[in-house]
Amino acid sequence: MGKKSNSKAKKSAAPAKVLPQDRADISAVVDEVFKICTKVPGATPASASQEWAEYLDIYRLIDKICTLEKDIKLPKYTRKDQLQSFLSWLKENNIIMTGLEIYDTGDAGFGLRATEDITQGQKVISVPLSAMLTEETARKSYLGSFISRDPILQHMSNIALALHVLGEYVNQQSAWQPYLRFLPSTYSTTLYFTPEQMGMLKGSIALEEAVKQFRNIARQYAYFYRILQSSPEARSWPIRDYFTFEAYRWAVSTIMTRQNRIPVKGGKNQMALIPAWDMANHKEGMYSTDFDDEKMQSICFAQCNIRAGEEFTIYYGQRSNSDLFLHNGFVATDNSNDSLAIKLGVSKNDPLHDEKVALLSSLDLPSSGTFMLIPGAHPVSSGLLAFTRIFCMDKNSLEKWRGDGSKVKDLLHEDCDVGTYVQDKTWAFLHTRVALLSQAYPTTVEEDRAALPTLSNYEQMIKKLLICEKTILSDAEAYLSSRIAK
């Protein structure tokens, strides 16, 4: 594996020839994108409306680029037509799936299904390292010299892996072709959203992150485009003629939604794409994937008993819906690990700034950052509660708690006695904050629910996220009202 894909790269059926004038037009817009995306920020952070205006500018330019690049298409394959050759390739590469088959789940794309009863802990998938696309295979590929030289690729292994995936996808000689051809041809990551869809996130903390993500990917695209078009060495690389914004967002989304970390003997972990294992969809449960250092293979066990005919799932980890939405392209409405991040910070102008920061650091809490509201009967997480208590303390309280080193951890617990003054201020502050966050959404949960059946898949996913966020906020508001009334 991987041997064929080394320096002897061969282009896929050639993309449409780009006329020199079109190439010049694309380059001019790429330069504009690069300029906006690398602008040095001012002394004060940009406001939300400035960031939004800038996103619209970047989107408009990217849209122009996509129009200019419309004839440079990546080879497209229909997944179900590729299934048989993918299954044969799995066998050839000693990737073993026991009691599982690949099937079309509908809403969650393709997935795995049990063909027989499977018991919890049973070994069901093993994938040798030699079959994976990894940071190491990236370094050995025709892009290897570029990856080892480029400052961005040296430090951001996920980006190196994205270029590697794209590089192999357009390389007919690649040993991973049957795997790559079976990947989805498009994703539901926010990189595919239109401004109208992005605008539906108004009020959600995910909006800022999604806008940032789009800007980062646009910047990276412009950066790599310029290198690939100007470097003499790149002329022989298959990736060069296919490198469009569309292709780059596909490659980045592939990595975002499928990558995993695997150990390296005697070294640190490396990012990898693990064929077959990455066909498993997510369900809450427990981690059930391991790496066998001796056999050098990833092994996946069943996280629970599964009946023949049922979907086989793995647990992607403790992620909020906002994380799943931003990094995995879906929302789990029954997510017991859900949370809603609130940004808080101690102002530099606060006369008690230093005392508060010192007390916060004794609890390993930052002086500014994100703190969590969680679903359920006790929506204020321990970190949020302790931060707000300290944030609301007067000089006397701060001195008392700083002098009482052994007790400071009590501030993390709801039943800790912080005195009426701090307690009342804490609940009132949080209540106001939660009410303001709720009011930032232009629609109600009821309106979101009513709109669901009329919406596209992307829009349904956005609405589901908003419904989860608003539910956390309204539960928190009710809880905080009850605390204030006490």
Ligand SMILES: C[S@@+](CC[C@H](N)C(=O)[O-])C[C@H]1O[C@@H](n2cnc3c(N)ncnc32)[C@H](O)[C@@H]1O
């Ligand atoms: C590692 S891949 C799993 C295989 C994928 N479904 C496919 O068709 O190739 C992860 C992607 O599967 C989808 N997915 C996984 N778990 C899901 C779930 N519980 N609900 C909806 N979509 C899910 C999401 O699109 C996610 O980005």
